Amino acid sequence: MDSLIFSLHHSSPLIPSSSISLRSPACSASLSPPSSNFSFFTHRLGFAPVSRRLMAAPPPASDSKTATTNGGGGHGLFKPKIVNGDYGYVLEDVPHLTDYLPHLPTHSNPLQDNPAYSVVKQYFVDVDDTVPQRIVVHKDSPRGTHFRRAGPRQKVYFDSDEVNACIVTCGGLCPGLNTVIREIVSTLYSMYGVKKVLGIDGGYRGFYARNTINLTPKVVNDIHKRGGTILGTSRGGHDTKKIVDSIEDRGINQVYIIGGDGTQKGASVIYEEVRRRGLKVAVAGIPKTIDNDIPVIDKSFGFDTAVEEAQRAINAAHVEAESAENGIGLVKLMGRYSGFIAMYATLASRDVDCCLIPESPFYLKGEGGLFEFVEKRLKESGHMVIVVAEGAGQELLSESKSMTDASGNKLLQDVGLWLSQNIKDHMKAQKMSINLKYIDPTYMIRAIPSNASDNVYCTLLAQSCVHGAMAGYSGFTSGLRIIEKQNKVIITDRMWARLLSSTNQPSFMCPKLVAEKKKEMQTKMEAQPSGQLMDDGNTGADKKAANKEVRA
Numbered sequence: 364m365d366s367l368i369f370s371l372h373h374s375s376p377l378i379p380s381s382s383i384s385l386r387s388p389a390c391s392a393s394l395s396p397p398s399s400n401f402s403f404f405t406h407r408l409g410f411a412p413v414s415r416r417l418m419a420a421p422p423p424a425s426d427s428k429t430a431t432t433n434g435g436g437g438h439g440l441f442k443p444k445i446v447n448g449d450y451g452y453v454l455e456d457v458p459h460l461t462d463y464l465p466h467l468p469t470h471s472n473p474l475q476d477n478p479a480y481s482v483v484k485q486y487f488v489d490v491d492d493t494v495p496q497r498i499v500v501h502k503d504s505p506r507g508t509h510f511r512r513a514g515p516r517q518k519v520y521f522d523s524d525e526v527n528a529c530i531v532t533c534g535g536l537c538p539g540l541n542t543v544i545r546e547i548v549s550t551l552y553s554m555y556g557v558k559k560v561l562g563i564d565g566g567y568r569g570f571y572a573r574n575t576i577n578l579t580p581k582v583v584n585d586i587h588k589r590g591g592t593i594l595g596t597s598r599g600g601h602d603t604k605k606i607v608d609s610i611e612d613r614g615i616n617q618v619y620i621i622g623g624d625g626t627q628k629g630a631s632v633i634y635e636e637v638r639r640r641g642l643k644v645a646v647a648g649i650p651k652t653i654d655n656d657i658p659v660i661d662k663s664f665g666f667d668t669a670v671e672e673a674q675r676a677i678n679a680a681h682v683e684a685e686s687a688e689n690g691i692g693l694v695k696l697m698g699r700y701s702g703f704i705a706m707y708a709t710l711a712s713r714d715v716d717c718c719l720i721p722e723s724p725f726y727l728k729g730e731g732g733l734f735e736f737v738e739k740r741l742k743e744s745g746h747m748v749i750v751v752a753e754g755a756g757q758e759l760l761s762e763s764k765s766m767t768d769a770s771g772n773k774l775l776q777d778v779g780l781w782l783s784q785n786i787k788d789h790m791k792a793q794k795m796s797i798n799l800k801y802i803d804p805t806y807m808i809r810a811i812p813s814n815a816s817d818n819v820y821c822t823l824l825a826q827s828c829v830h831g832a833m834a835g836y837s838g839f840t841s842g843l844r845i846i847e848k849q850n851k852v853i854i855t856d857r858m859w860a861r862l863l864s865s866t867n868q869p870s871f872m873c874p875k876l877v878a879e880k881k882k883e884m885q886t887k888m889e890a891q892p893s894g895q896l897m898d899d900g901n902t903g904a905d906k907k908a909a910n911k912e913v914r915a
């Protein structure tokens with residue numbers, strides 16, 4: 364597994380036009396998720412710039428053949444750091460402290476004296492190592508966008524004694540938060556000899572409204588076995604000026620920010636303010652989202668754990684459904700704007716007959732509708748299991764006054780209750796007696812400790828972030844590989860097709876649309892050289908622009 368780092372202001376192709384830009388100071392009450400504009404370090408776990416727009420100066424070209432260009436976007440304050448190479452190679456570089464503090468002294472990386480690393484062939488990541496954005500490319504396509512590979516650098520920009528780090532967790536809970544905190548503290552202490560790490564209590568507002576907590580390896584030793592975050596979290600309360608004042612007053616020079624899309628937007632504006640004030644402060648983001656809806660990264664930590672825990676609810680729903688005549692088990696899972704948890708939990712379980720997600724609109728009545736399918740399935744097998752993501756079908760629910768949480772995220776209506784009632788009413792009208800059990804394990808899947816694989820993933824992300832900050836990068840986030848767009852289930856993609864073929868549920872596309880799609884596909888196939896794979900719902904032009912990526 365390799366990681367990457369990228370800029371906190373990750374540029375436009377990753378950000379859906381409907382989403383809110385980092386430039387807006389607070390989330391608006393849009394149905395679209397607030398998008399994150401931050402960049403990554405990657406080492407197939409790597410780092411990328413929190414924003415490639417944050418770069419004031421082009422990076423030194425490591426190769427005479429490369430050139431730097433400044434792309435547009437951002438606040439107009441800082442420009443993205445784009446390096447072009449041969450054969451269409453593009454490096455979306457990560458902001459660095461020396462972009463605005465050019466004369467910073469460097470130090471040898473203390474890691475080279477670490478006995479644990481003495482067996483490693485190469486202590487440090489090659490400065491020219493980068494991770495490609497797209498994994499599957501066509502043989503004729505340009506090399507495409509790359510991100511910095513994450514990992515330790517030979518030179519660091521902080522002396523160990525000088526480091527005064529802090530960690531903050533914001534937004535909703537997610538399995539693995541404590542593991543990330545633990546690993547940041549351990550990495551700073553054991554690899555870099557840092558002795559001052561503060562925990563910010565209760566999210567962003569903790570910077571100016573709460574006390575801090577001293578974090579030592581002893582304090583964090585067992586925390587990965589617990590759910591939640593030992594630091595506490597909150598929504599709302601992001602006041603950039605007050606936060607950066609607090610950073611300055613406390614003499615903090617490394618800020619580790621763990622949170623979702625909203626949090627990373629907050630991290631990006633903190634970075635901008637830090638840079639505007641000319642402070643030697645590294646701002647590093649670690650993306651967290653149980654919904655897996657953050658653009659750029661493939662998978663968020665905690666996702667595996669959540670999917671695994673969801674199995675327990677689905678199993679219960681199945682047992683209940685099987686044991687009753689015309690039993691229906693209905694499970695609602697998290698996923699405001701994307702149905703990844705529902706989709707993966709369904710695919711993993713194999714007991715689910717129908718999975719409803721926000722990306723795939725459905726309807727209840729008539730030919731090809733949900734009611735027809737439920738009746739059919741009950742007649743065939745006498746029971747069924749339905750999984751619904753919390754954001755699915757919101758457009759079908761009665762209009763209500765739009766409410767938002769403290770961060771501006773739209774509060775959704777309970778699609779599970781609504782669906783239960785509608786199925787019951789319909790079946791009653793059909794004089795068909797059913798036995799419906801509705802299970803809502805919402806918080807149970809996120810308030811648990813992370814599983815083994817997520818723990819390893821958390822470790823990689825945390826270490827990547829520390830290596831990046833110590834190496835002087837700032838305004839970046841670390842992640843595991845990257846995806847092209849905002850992370851939503853692509854219902855014309857193969858994974859959704861796998862699900863449809865596993866459940867045999869309707870596609871909820873009207874027959875006319877299906878025929879049109881088929882025709883469109885045929886025309887595309889005819890236009891392609893023989894043997895070429897067709898994968899997603901993009902038009903031919905989109906596909907060319909997307910370097911003919913083929914999703915696995």
Ligand SMILES: Nc1ncnc2c1ncn2[C@@H]1O[C@H](COP(=O)(O)OP(=O)(O)OP(=O)(O)O)[C@@H](O)[C@H]1O
Binds near residue numbers: 387600624628769770
């Ligand atoms: N555009 C923004 N600019 C500055 N701060 C923001 C912005 N959007 C959100 N924040 C701040 O980030 C924090 C977390 O945001 P939010 O509650 O939306 O959770 P999140 O990080 O998106 O996580 P999740 O969606 O997984 O719950 C809040 O303190 C909020 O004030």
Ligand SMILES: O=P(O)(O)OC[C@H]1O[C@](O)(CO)[C@@H](O)[C@@H]1O
Binds near residue numbers: 536753809
């Ligand atoms: O009730 P809370 O804490 O605001 O969190 C609920 C939301 O958080 C999420 O888990 C995202 O973190 C969503 O799936 C869900 O809608």
Ligand SMILES: [Mg+2]
Binds near residue numbers: 396397625772
């Ligand atoms: Mg969010």
